[in-house]
Amino acid sequence: MDYLINISILFSIYAILGLSLNLLVGYGGLLSISHAAFYGIGAYTTAILLTKTNFGFLSSVILGALLAGIISLLIGLVLSKFKGDYYALVSLGFNIIIFSIFLNWQSLTKGPFGIAGIPKPELLGVDFSDHFSFLILVLIFLALIYFISSFIVNSSFGRVLKAIREDEVAISVFGYNTFYFKLIIFIIAAMIASIAGSLYAVYISFIDPSSFQVTESVFILAIIILGGLANLRGSILGALFLIFLPELLRFIGFPLEIAAQMRQVIYGLILVLLMIYKPQGLIGEYKF
Amino acid sequence: MNVIPQLILNSIIAGSIYSLIAISFSLIYNVTKFFNLAHGVLAIIGGYTVFYFAQILNWNIYIAITFGIVFAGFIGLILDKIIYLPLRRRKASNMILLVASLGIMTALQALLSILFTNEFRTLSRNINEQKIFQLLNGSLTQTQVIIIFVAILITIFIVLLLFKTQFGKAIRAISDDDEVAKIVGINTDKIISYVFFLGSAIAGIAGILMGFDIGIEPTMGLNLLLKGIVAVIIGGIGNVYGSVLGAFVLGFAENFSMWKIAGEWKDAVAFILLIIFLLFKPRGIMNK
Amino acid sequence: MTKNLLIALVLVIIIIVGYFIYKQSLSPVTVEPVKIGFIGPLTGDIANIGENLKVALEIARDEINRAGGIKGRQLEIIFEDGQCNPKVAVNAANKLINIDKVPIIIGGLCSSETLAVAPLAEKAKVILFSAASTNPTIGDAGDYVFRNVPSDTFQGVFAAEYVKNTMNLTKVAILKCLSDYCVGVSDVFKTKFQELGGTIVAEESFPQDAKDLRSQLTKIKAANPELIYFVSYTDGSIIGLKQAKELGIKAAFFGADSWSDPKIWQEVGKIGDGALYVEPANKNLPETFITEMNKKTGGKEINAYSPRAYDALKLLASLMIEKGVDPTAIKDALYTVKNYQGIADNYTFDNRGELTEGRYIVKRIQDGKAVEVK
Structure with missing residues (x-):
């Protein structure tokens, strides 16, 4: 249990x-391979604040999101100069640069030693130490984020975003500042990723830079491509598949090290097969 | 200041390896116009093939090396035939091809981990017998001399191929405009598949050389490839001389920055260079 | 239509997984065994040492069970792979603590494993007992954290004194991996060495899994040290020693206890000759233990920690027989242990769960084998 x-x-x-990420890639049409960086920013902010200061969990989440917002603003400005596969390549480059900062700014992040002993959150007097109550907490966050995403997607902002994705030149003719829309969605996506990072840090109690490399960004990309781009339920579906399915492998009896690698083989194959046969994913509405 | 001769030598060695990856990546990019992120894994496949035949099956080392090179080329060829070609026929966007290559990279890397474990392997067996040359206060091993030699040879080979043969002419035609190339009767699909074989084989050579010099492990491919991409962009996409120049600029920048900055920032240096060039000199040093 | 099919498919998968878990929890038990956990590298860089410890623990466990187990209950060890990686160790600890519900974890082997797991063990009130982790800060890692191997506060000082006073060298370069263990002992060495009047002419570091140390070695070579204090796990040591020779470095090499892994010297061959290192001094091991180890490992060398792991298990078992399996009771009992006679050493714990003294020997590599320097 x-x-x-x-x-x-x-x-x-x-x-x-x-x-x-789906907001950014599926609805915004911007292929970003840097999401793990913002995931990491949230995780490290929470980890550092909870182990070195008196800040509580929620404040660390907010601060993490703010920090992610600022950094994504700067990165987003640089990225706005690029399109398509160059956008992807530069975003990948930023992932590596931020990973390097996690690894090398040791006075702040303790670099390769990682930060251990991150305590479980305590909110409104409730201690979320046991896993069941923590699950409830995470699910609440998930529901909130789902509603926020839904709201964004169905709003006029979301409609313009989708139009930009389909034909940026056409929509700009109408007077919409496409640069602004693309930047905003990048920042929003980064901030939400940071929140996930904060949750991850308190869950796993130990973080180090290795969780926030390019391979992690690729994994998140695989989730949304599998589930379906531009479909919020698709992201949930994709996560369901890519998290639960590999656990079955373990039950079938693969030894632990091989199971972890088999997972990767499967992700890779899924990505390739999807690209060939169903680039819009299982229930997606957009394919690049 | 007696560190400088060694730094220069280290830069030349690094530049040589990078130039092999850069040239081969560039060749493939020029004819297909997408970032093949699986390219790095092919280098490592070359290395592991040699490892398997030379150390596990105990074949003669020269035969093993030949086999390794050919096998790497072969895998590249197959990937083109069963994945990239069908996608190209379907007019898939660059981003689809990029994601497909990501999937291939992930799957192949994990496969290597399963077959050979993540343990770091060296291809050279008798380190005690490595000849070491002293050159103006710096040391160079026999393997490293070979690396520099091979890089020069391959560069000359590719230049001759591109500019003095019919095959090379066809490649350049496709690079310029593949639609027109088709119209004038060039069998683009066939030429591209040969380029994949050639490019992947050269990548294999790079992996094998690295295996002898330092060693290989399954996850090295992405890092190596990214350095190659940085080199290509610095030097100017579409230009063979540019790729080589970019590779050496990168090699020198990395090694000389190590003089003053701690070693762990090496990768970040490469990417900061990438972003600076993409921002200010996107066509690279040698404009096409 | 397809959407519903998919949701149904996913639900089916969840039900199947749930069923397997349910089935596992129903497995019939006779007299429940006492389960304790182990975390250490069973794969990867230092798997050699991890495997050796595992064998020693198995020998101890079998002896305990033959003698009647823990008050009639069989002792079982759940071995988890830590891979000398703190993240992996934390996952292993989570499993052992939350799912297997063990009262004691013998581990980690690497200091980074132990330091990452310590807060978890402390929070869950589970004993974390290491037979090999030597980083100085482990002493303060928790009330429930113990070790029967001396802290590197002793090793670093011993090494510094040996280099300065016995070898009479004053210009030393430090090359260390970026891991709790490497940094911990080299920092102690550096402080003591400078205190004794020596000079650190260069200090370079590299990530634990780095494959290329040429930049660092180039800078060290330029500083012209008499000796290089090189602290690294197995892979890094092999690479560093090889590349140092390639770069024409003539300085002597002096390592820490991680160099007791025979794999390093098998791999580097002649290059290793003359290298020195420090390891904890153990008593002369009993013949029966040596024979058993040889039988089970096919003649592999017994490293300095395996006998301590054996001792750890024997000590903990005796306490469990006396005090039961409640970790708090065992923990309190551990603090009162005075002069427990193990096969490797005699143990007394101070109020931080540390050994009160550390004795070391220096070994030199000759023809690929480590020989004690008298």
Whole structure:
């Protein structure tokens, strides 16, 4: 039972990540391979604040999101100069640069040693130490983020975004400042990813830079492509598949090290097969 | 100041390896116009093939090397035939191809981990017998001399190929405009598949050389590839000389910055260079 | 239509997974065994040492069970792979603590594993007992954290004194991996060495899994040290020693206890000859233990920690027989242990769960084998 709760917590965190990236890639049409960086910013902000200061969990989440917002603003400005696969390449470059900062700014992040002993959150007097109550907390966050994303997507902002994705030149003719829309969605996606990071940090109690590399960004991308781009339920579906399915592998009896690698083989294959046969994913509405 | 001769030598060695990856990546990019992120894994496949035949099956080392190179080329060819070609026929966007290559990279890397474990392997067996040359206060091993030699040879080979043969002419035609190339009767699909074979084989050579010099492990591919991409962009996309120049600029920048900055920032240096060039000199040093 | 099909498919998968878990929890139990956990590298860079410890623990466990187990209950060890990686170790600890519900974890092996797991063990009131982690800060890592291997506060000082006073060298360069263990002992070495009047002419570091140390070695070479204090796990050591030779570095090499892994010297061959390192001094091991180890490992060398792991298990078992399996009771009992006679050493714990002294020997590599320097 405890095992199921643990997997569900991971699933929820990745569902949040998927939703946020989908806003950017699926609705915004911007192929970004840098999401793990913002995930990491949230995680490190929470980790540092909770282990070194008196800040509470919620404040660390907000501060993390703010920090992610500022950094994504700067990165987004640079990215706005690029399109398509160059956009992807530069975003990948930023992922690596931020990873390097996690790794090397040791006085702040303790670099490769990582930060251990991150305490579980305490909100409104409730201690979320046991996994079941933590799962409820994460699910609440997930529901909130889902509603926010839904709101964005169905609003006029979301409509313009989709129009930009389909034909940027046409919509700019109408007087819409496309640069502004693309930047805003990048920032929003980054901030939500940061929230997922804060949740991850307190869940796993130990973080180090290795969780925030390019491979993680690729994994989140796989989730939303599998589930379906430009479909919020798709992101949840994708996370469900890519988190629960590999656990089945373990039950079938693959030894632990091989199971982890088999997972990767499967993600890779899924990506390739999707690109060939169903680029819009399982229930997606957009394909690049 | 007696560090400088060694730094120069280290830069030349790094530049040589990078130029092999850069040239081969550039070749493939020029004819297909997408970022093949799976390219780095092919280098590592070359290395592991040699490892398997030379150290596990105990074949003669020269035969193993030949096999490794050919096998890497072969895998590249197959990837083109079963994945990239069908996608190109369907007029898939660059981003789809990029994501597909991401999937391939993830799957192949994990496959190598399963087959050979993540343990770091060296291809050279008798380190005690490595000849070491002293050059103006710096040291160079026999393997490293070979690396520099091979880089020069391959560069000359590719230049001759591109500018002195019919095959090369066809490649350049496709690079310029593949629609027109088709119209004038060039079998673009066939030429592209040969380019994949050639490019992947050269990547394999790079991986094998690295295996002898330092060693290989499954996850090195992405890092190596990214350095190659940085080199290509610095030097100017579409230009063979540019790729080589970019590779050496990168090699020198990395190694000389290590003099004053701590070693762990090496990768970040490469990407900061990438972003600076993309922002200010996107066509690279040698404009096409 | 397809959407509903998919949701149904997903639900089916969840039900299947749930069923397996349910089935597992129903497995019949006779007399429940006492389960304790182990975390250490069973794959990866230092798997050699991890495997060796595992064998020693198995020998101890079998002896305990033959003698009647823990008051009639069989002792079982759940071995988890830490890979000398704190993230992996934390996952393993989560599983052992929350799912297997063990009262004791023997581990980690690497200091980074132990330091990452300590807060978890402390919070869950589970004993974390390491037979190999030597980083100085482990002493303050928690009330429930113990170790029967001396802290590097002793090793670093011993090494510094040996280099300065016995070898009479004053210009030393430090090359260390970026891991709790490497940094911990080299910092102690540096402080003591400078205190004794020596000079650190260069200090370079590299990520634990770095494959290329040439930049660092180039800078060290330029500083012209008499000796390089090189602290690294197995892979890094092999790479560093090889590349140092390639760069023409003539300085002597002096390592820490991580160099007791014979794999390093097998891999580097002649290059390693003359290298020195420090390791904890153990008593002469009993013949029976040596024979058992040789039988089970096929003649592999017994490293300095395996006998301590054996001792750890024997000590903890005796306390469990006396006080039961409640971790708090065992923990309180551990603090009162005075001069427990193990096969490797005699143990007394101070109020931080640390050994009160550390004794070391220096070994030199000759023809690929480590020989004690008298």
